[in-house]
Amino acid sequence: DTGVSQDPRHKIxxxxxxxxxxCDPISEHNRLYWYRQTLGQGPEFLTYFQNEAQLxxxxxxxxxxxxxxxxxxxxxxxxxxxxxxxSAMYLCASxxxxxxxxxxxxxxxxxxxxx
Amino acid sequence: EDQVTQSPEALRLQEGESSSLNCSYxxxxxxxxxxxxxxxxxxxxxxxxxxxxxxxxxxxxxxxxLTKKESFLHITAxxxxxxxxxxxxxxxxxxxxxxxxxxxxxxxxxx
Numbered sequence: 099d100t101g102v103s104q105d106p107r108h109k110i111x112x113x114x115x116x117x118x119x120x121c122d123p124i125s126e127h128n129r130l131y132w133y134r135q136t137l138g139q140g141p142e143f144l145t146y147f148q149n150e151a152q153l154x155x156x157x158x159x160x161x162x163x164x165x166x167x168x169x170x171x172x173x174x175x176x177x178x179x180x181x182x183x184x185s186a187m188y189l190c191a192s193x194x195x196x197x198x199x200x201x202x203x204x205x206x207x208x209x210x211x212x213x
Numbered sequence: 214e215d216q217v218t219q220s221p222e223a224l225r226l227q228e229g230e231s232s233s234l235n236c237s238y239x240x241x242x243x244x245x246x247x248x249x250x251x252x253x254x255x256x257x258x259x260x261x262x263x264x265x266x267x268x269x270x271x272x273x274x275x276x277x278x279l280t281k282k283e284s285f286l287h288i289t290a291x292x293x294x295x296x297x298x299x300x301x302x303x304x305x306x307x308x309x310x311x312x313x314x315x316x317x318x319x320x321x322x323x324x
């Protein structure tokens with residue numbers, strides 16, 4: 099399967115714990131995005147990378163959130179000191195910006211539940 | 214003010230009953246409008262990209278159209294397997310390549 103892969107699919111954690119999610123994009127894609135989706139809403143932008151450079155973070159993104167994309171391949175999203183409000187589906191997407199078509203392809207997401 | 218609004222919020226159809234979903238946007242400098250399908254507990258699945266008014270794209274029972282301020286997703290003779298949430302998203306000049314999503318339309322097709 100050459101699609102976007104996310105791990106884990108589900109994560110339950112206690113409030114105050116740190117969690118880390120991983121995303122493996124489609125191999126030739128140079129852009130990688132993180133989105134968050136809560137029930138009944140569309141995905142909301144968090145941050146994105148072009149190759150290994152993090153180009154933008156949403157103003158809504160707390161300092162407890164950090165993302166990396168070492169070597170421009172896979173990416174990790176870490177949430178420190180989790181809060182119940184962090185419970186959501188975390189989606190990763192990738193795209194190839196060099197072409198006219200800039201469609202982003204999404205992974206299956208990581209469902210985070212903070213108890 | 215919401216930049217992308219989808220209607221209706223939910224739609225129930227009988228199998229074979231054609232209908233349309235609407236996506237309206239208020240942004241200027243549209244770069245692209247995207248339709249995704251999302252099944253429960255899964256990530257969005259890409260369907261179509263539209264770039265300019267008058268453009269149309271088709272895939273099986275789905276047809277997407279674009280005007281200057283809205284897009285329609287037409288579903289012809291739907292089947293139960295078309296049941297899903299359909300998400301619309303836009304990219305626009307001021308916002309780079311980031312997708313701005315609507316809240317989606319939940320479609321249920323009964324046999």
